[in-house]
Amino acid sequence: xxNKLPDPVxxxxxxxxxLPRVVAPLPAxxxxxxxxxxADANLLxxxxxxxxxxxxxxxxxxxxxxxLARLSSFPENTLRHALPELRTDxxxxxxxxxxxxxxxxxxxxxxxxxxxxxxxxxxxDVVCRRHRRWIAGAEDGWRDDEQLSVADQPEILxxxxxxxxxxxxxxxxxxxxxxxxxxxxxxxxxxxxxxDYYSSLGFEHRISTxxxxxxxxxxxxxxxxxxxxxPRQVALTRLLVSPFWKEHALRDQLQAxxxxxxxxxQAATAIGEYRxxxxxxxxxxxxxxxxLMVTYxxxxxxxxxxxxxELRRTVEPRYRWDPIPAKPVRADLLGAEKFxxxxxxxxxxIHDRLHPGQQQWEYLAEVLG
Ligand SMILES: [Zn+2]
Numbered sequence: 336x337x338n339k340l341p342d343p344v345x346x347x348x349x350x351x352x353x354l355p356r357v358v359a360p361l362p363a364x365x366x367x368x369x370x371x372x373x374a375d376a377n378l379l380x381x382x383x384x385x386x387x388x389x390x391x392x393x394x395x396x397x398x399x400x401x402x403l404a405r406l407s408s409f410p411e412n413t414l415r416h417a418l419p420e421l422r423t424d425x426x427x428x429x430x431x432x433x434x435x436x437x438x439x440x441x442x443x444x445x446x447x448x449x450x451x452x453x454x455x456x457x458x459x460d461v462v463c464r465r466h467r468r469w470i471a472g473a474e475d476g477w478r479d480d481e482q483l484s485v486a487d488q489p490e491i492l493x494x495x496x497x498x499x500x501x502x503x504x505x506x507x508x509x510x511x512x513x514x515x516x517x518x519x520x521x522x523x524x525x526x527x528x529x530x531d532y533y534s535s536l537g538f539e540h541r542i543s544t545x546x547x548x549x550x551x552x553x554x555x556x557x558x559x560x561x562x563x564x565x566p567r568q569v570a571l572t573r574l575l576v577s578p579f580w581k582e583h584a585l586r587d588q589l590q591a592x593x594x595x596x597x598x599x600x601q602a603a604t605a606i607g608e609y610r611x612x613x614x615x616x617x618x619x620x621x622x623x624x625x626x627l628m629v630t631y632x633x634x635x636x637x638x639x640x641x642x643x644x645e646l647r648r649t650v651e652p653r654y655r656w657d658p659i660p661a662k663p664v665r666a667d668l669l670g671a672e673k674f675x676x677x678x679x680x681x682x683x684x685i686h687d688r689l690h691p692g693q694q695q696w697e698y699l700a701e702v703l704g
Pocket of ligand 1: 438439440441464465466467468
């Protein structure tokens with residue numbers, strides 16, 4: 336049975352008239368957020384207006400742009416430009432995966448009557464530059480939409496400028512991959528006592544600027560900690576995305592033929608042993624493959640030293656390169672945290688250079704035969 340459309344909807348459908356109050360869409364706004372604001376301004380029920388625009392009562396139904404254009408009085412192209420969900424191949428598209436609240440000061444400045452939500456284009460959409468506000472909220476999984484002023488946080492603003500510059504120079508996909516790698520490395524380091532960014536001067540200073548000098552306790556993943564971590568993430572991203580710095584990190588290893596093919600064979604044999612002793616099906620555990628291979632990297636080299644000097648200057652002054660894990664590798668005690676994540680990154684990058692497009696476990700499965 337068909338759902339009966341509500342009366343205001345019939346009316347709008349019948350007359351085909353534009354809504355009396357015009358509301359401009361905000362950049363990257365969610366369609367649902369825009370329809371809500373449009374309904375509010377015109378004293379309509381948002382669900383009814385949504386049904387009019389989609390022709391469907393289901394909340395996830397896609398809007399019909401011709402109807403939205405007629406009701407809102409904005410041309411289709413303007414709507415497509417502003418609202419990422421409506422974009423076609425003529426516009427820049429990006430994966431619509433993370434929603435964040437739009438800057439509340441931008442909303443007020445544009446006369447928005449309610450908070451609005453936007454699609455985050457990438458991890459660089461964290462700051463409203465006009466109002467100098469942190470808008471990205473906390474880590475995923477937190478329902479924390481707090482926005483913070485970063486007007487007196489020059490390092491965060493500077494990091495954001497650098498982040499945008501890295502995207503211009505190296506492209507968004509590469510920069511985003513490097514940013515995610517940097518985040519992973521910093522979070523792994525945080526679990527160690529040596530390189531926990533929580534105990535760095537810069538982090539403490541930024542937290543004190545947010546919370547005042549008497550702050551006592553922090554929750555990992557909250558908005559203030561995520562914002563205070565950001566400069567270090569971008570600083571490490573710079574090294575991981577730049578071909579120049581990557582070359583320095585890898586060249587000594589590649590020139591010396593590391594990881595040595597013989598050692599790879601030893602690793603493969605050890606994995607074979609592992610599979611015989613443990614009742615396990617499926618692919619070779621990547622942790623074990625990595626664990627066995629990272630131990631065969633060089634301890635030192637001139638290019639590596641240049642890379643590490645820059646890392647210590649810009650990211651972590653306490654860092655020591657040590658490709659040998661603190662504890663001997665044991666097949667029954669696996670876990671990425673025993674190995675330095677930056678060492679793993681070098682190992683992974685070398686593998687990608689030598690065997691592009693092939694997963695490490697695939698390579699090992701081939702060697703094993
Ligand atoms: Zn703003």
